[in-house]
Amino acid sequence: MRTLVPGASSRLLWRNLWGWALAAMLAVWLSLTGVAYYTGFHEAGEISDGLLTSAADLLLHQPVGADNTTPPMEARPMPTAQGSAYAPQLHVLVWQNGRLAWDSHGVVGQLPGPLALGHQTLSLSQDGRAQDWRVYVAETGQPGAVRRVAVLMDLQRRQALAADIAQHLVAPALVFLPLVALVLAWAIRRGLRPLEHLSAKIQALNVDAGQSLTLKQPYQELGVMVNAINQLVQRLASQVQRERRFAADVAHELRTPLTSLVLQARLARDNPGASEQTQALQAVEQGAMRAGRILSQLLDLARAQSLADDGSESVDLCALAHLVVSEHAALAHALGQEIALEAPEQPLRVPGRTTLLELALRNLVDNALRHNPAGTYVEVRVAIDGTGRTVLSVSDDGADADALHGGGDASSETLAVRGMGIGLTLVERIAQSQGVLLVRDGAAAPFSKRYALIWENAARSGYPG
Numbered sequence: 001m002r003t004l005v006p007g008a009s010s011r012l013l014w015r016n017l018w019g020w021a022l023a024a025m026l027a028v029w030l031s032l033t034g035v036a037y038y039t040g041f042h043e044a045g046e047i048s049d050g051l052l053t054s055a056a057d058l059l060l061h062q063p064v065g066a067d068n069t070t071p072p073m074e075a076r077p078m079p080t081a082q083g084s085a086y087a088p089q090l091h092v093l094v095w096q097n098g099r100l101a102w103d104s105h106g107v108v109g110q111l112p113g114p115l116a117l118g119h120q121t122l123s124l125s126q127d128g129r130a131q132d133w134r135v136y137v138a139e140t141g142q143p144g145a146v147r148r149v150a151v152l153m154d155l156q157r158r159q160a161l162a163a164d165i166a167q168h169l170v171a172p173a174l175v176f177l178p179l180v181a182l183v184l185a186w187a188i189r190r191g192l193r194p195l196e197h198l199s200a201k202i203q204a205l206n207v208d209a210g211q212s213l214t215l216k217q218p219y220q221e222l223g224v225m226v227n228a229i230n231q232l233v234q235r236l237a238s239q240v241q242r243e244r245r246f247a248a249d250v251a252h253e254l255r256t257p258l259t260s261l262v263l264q265a266r267l268a269r270d271n272p273g274a275s276e277q278t279q280a281l282q283a284v285e286q287g288a289m290r291a292g293r294i295l296s297q298l299l300d301l302a303r304a305q306s307l308a309d310d311g312s313e314s315v316d317l318c319a320l321a322h323l324v325v326s327e328h329a330a331l332a333h334a335l336g337q338e339i340a341l342e343a344p345e346q347p348l349r350v351p352g353r354t355t356l357l358e359l360a361l362r363n364l365v366d367n368a369l370r371h372n373p374a375g376t377y378v379e380v381r382v383a384i385d386g387t388g389r390t391v392l393s394v395s396d397d398g399a400d401a402d403a404l405h406g407g408g409d410a411s412s413e414t415l416a417v418r419g420m421g422i423g424l425t426l427v428e429r430i431a432q433s434q435g436v437l438l439v440r441d442g443a444a445a446p447f448s449k450r451y452a453l454i455w456e457n458a459a460r461s462g463y464p465g
Helices: 013-060 155-191 193-203 220-270 274-306 317-334 354-370 423-434
Strands: 090-096 099-103 118-126 129-142 145-154 313-316 338-342 349-352 377-384 390-396 437-441 449-455
Touching: 013 090, 013 129, 013 145, 013 155, 129 155, 145 155, 155 193, 193 220, 220 274, 313 317, 313 354, 317 338, 317 354, 317 377, 317 390, 349 354, 354 377, 354 390, 354 423, 354 449, 423 437, 423 449
Parallel strands: 338 377
Antiparallel strands: 090 099, 090 145, 118 129, 129 145, 313 349, 377 390, 390 449, 437 449
């Protein structure tokens, strides 16, 4: 049972394959026809030339009289099977010692002159019209007893013989062509049945549950396709899990400031004193600002996703880091923290989108400043590591309360842990869209943790490496 998909093409794959197969078969048949006609004419030429040679040889070896002369023969046609391409009518001329002994059809007067020995083609006028003839001339005997024979065949008969041979070669293929087309259509539909069964199994997959197809397939090509589909399903399932985790993070982040807004608003209402109202209103202001910052991050995330498919450009990480650090210097001072930049003087370029990479770095710096106590030292570093990779990192020496269990490197999927805000989720999305590796690890002393964007094979210029 075929399932119709809205918006899908109405064309059928088996008909497309059938049409191409028929076109290929027709091309082969036309080629066969051309070869058959060429072969027919070639073989007809050899057959007719052989027939002329045999007839001439037979006439050369007819017995002669004791005086080496042959009396003139009556000019009458040789008996032939009329209408048969394989028994064409022959015209014969025989000369004995230079004297015409036999002219089967009275054509000697039309000859242009003495004929050369061997095969040749002549144009003779018969009954007022020109006609092409294939001629074979042979001669035998000793001086004084020389016999010369010329055998002529109408070239139209030769062409009829060639056409007959070609038709016998091509006709069977022409007769079986419709039958082959029908069998081919059945075979293609039968051969595509495993693909239809696989399509039904794909439609029944539950991506949310992480279901996958069995890798054991009757054909290798289907196995390759199933493997690709399973990988796609795994990516979709991972994406679904990330979306669910992200939604939970957003709900968690928004619940705290919104709950605080409600509580502080009630406190301001229930406590008419100026001091209590002022504190409550300040708390309301802080909660509103926190909620606004979360919404701003959500807008940034939507913007990052909309720009993910845009083209790549050359981005100078050194200039980018200098811009972000200078813009966060005032915030770091207000929070009682220090922020510094460690970068080479020469430009260090990587492929990517300037807007997205700037957004990612802003969120990493903002997280480092807002999630650490006063007195924390934050460093933004642009460098090339020992393996030749380009690294843009943000390190701090604050309390490692959100350290990942087990230590060591961590994949980007483990970064957005609960309570750390949606800023890291935004950085993760940007890293994925730009083909950049996002890692979190324990930084070298004196820092306690580090978040780094790593380009494996970045094109760089102006930096000694």
